[in-house]
Amino acid sequence: MSPLASTYVLPPASSESSSSQETQSAAQGSARRPAPGSSTAAAAGVRHTPRVLSIAGSDPSGGAGIQADLKSIAALGGYGMAAITALTAQNTRGVRDVHVPPAGFLRQQLDAISDDITIDAVKIGMLGNAEVIDTVRSWLEKVRPAVVVLDPVMVATSGDRLLEESAEAALRTLLPLADLITPNLAELAILVAAPRAHSWATALEQGKRLAAATGATILVKGGHLDGGACPDALVNAGGLLSRPVVEVAGDRIPTRNSHGTGCSLSSAMATAQARLGDWEASLREVKPWLAGALQASGLLEVGSGSGPINHFHHFHQPEAGGKPVGGAPVPAESAAGDPAAQSAAAELTGEDFAATLRRAAAPDLDAIYRLEFIRGLAAGTLVEDQFAYYLAQDAIYLNGYSRALARASALAPTEAAQLFWARSAQQCLEVESELHRTWLSTRTVERILGPVTKSYVDHLLAASASGSYAVLVAAVLPCFWLYAEVGQTLHAQFLAAGAPEAHPYAEWLRTYADEDFAQATREAIAMAGEPGSKASADEQAAMLQAFRHSCRFELDFFDAPRLHA
């Protein structure tokens, strides 16, 4: 179930409840509703499968440009279209040549689309030269799409120019037509005519200046900062956001595969915005997806330079050899004697271990979304006694889970890991008592240990007793990971439905997707991935097995109210 899950999920059950977290959640709840008058999907109405047009250059190696955009749009649930501004000859090592076809033909592509199809969002990437920019500007002025995201592509990661220097002035004239502009630090500096920022504070300052000058919201990106953090922030002082600067924290993922990250981020934001009608909610959905795509990039094995990100990392992918990863939990008692688990783990390399775990979770995650309980929770049709049963079991589970986390802290190889698990164990107990104080205090429900809760906690305690730190962290991970993903999805669906106040579980859903919990989940994934990468093949197999069992228990936990309430 939900470990710290509910940690950050805890809602204000009564009006007296006033912890800072609750206050912040409530504030975010109201601020997330689209601001009146914003020229976004809010005005046009959000759409379940938005029709998103990328106006960008082609990267034949598939990592950047329209190819990355179409993958990102699909990965975020949109229908992708592409009008090509330029052809490049490039691969993961660099750009060899650029060919810009006549601008008149671009106009024909754009008109052919807009004459026939309603466009819910546009993402603009590489434009090449001033004539192309003028063409796009006059088409935008005619069509006025509901959402326009502009990635002011100037220079590729490889250092090759993708916009003629003489066209920078023309690009500035396009900025006021955008709702969101997504420059990297070098592009931001050019657009505000300042030296490139080397600190996050300077970058935010430049973002504010660009927002004031253009009226657009600026997505300031921390990808090119030094250090272990990789924050992003939405900046707009004009009242379109809940605060002038909305920062979403993130860890830097150690990979050289960042080709097309900026393209992918901007098209994903256009898609999410057309679906959710809220920039902040969009960034909170897109950033963890992008982090997962960077994390799982090594699995693709494309090129010898800066490779592409793994856009579809969150979907079930077949294992090498055609056998699906995941499926039914491995029944054998000993993973060491289980050839399936062993072969699944044997070829793993460091960076890929967390990605392998994620793929192993995919079937159970899919099954969770199909559960009556989850569908009822999302739709508001879940019967109250099932919800109450779930809450009561959650509180019982958290107590046992806290013991497993405390054991992980005791076994942790570093002080940072020791502290992380100890803090998590403490938060679990705090959430447990908060559950009793708030949600459970007004409900009459039996507080006895249910069969699924018992099996799940027994499994965790057995992993605690195994003596292997690596196996234990693999066992505790699904409670972070699956719950965070489910929470984020349910929360996004709730927002997409207009956050209806009459929804009986509105309070619960509103606080479901919490950035602090998402951050703790990222840390937990890294904590499990690290020992996984160093483990022997046998131990990796044991980790995978412990992880799969917990994923299955997550599924059973969400299904338990239907069977046992």
Ligand SMILES: Nc1ncnc2c1ncn2[C@@H]1O[C@H](COP(=O)(O)OP(=O)(O)OP(=O)(O)O)[C@@H](O)[C@H]1O
């Ligand atoms: N190593 C990393 N770990 C985590 N997130 C990253 C990493 N590198 C980039 N990002 C994220 O990727 C997105 C793109 O950021 P970046 O600043 O790299 O833009 P960009 O330079 O336009 O991208 P590109 O590398 O495609 O040119 C941001 O959300 C950023 O936080």
Ligand SMILES: Cc1ncc(COP(=O)(O)O)c(N)n1
């Ligand atoms: C067609 C096209 N568009 C954009 C980029 C920038 O992406 P990156 O900075 O990751 O190289 C690119 N390389 N190619």
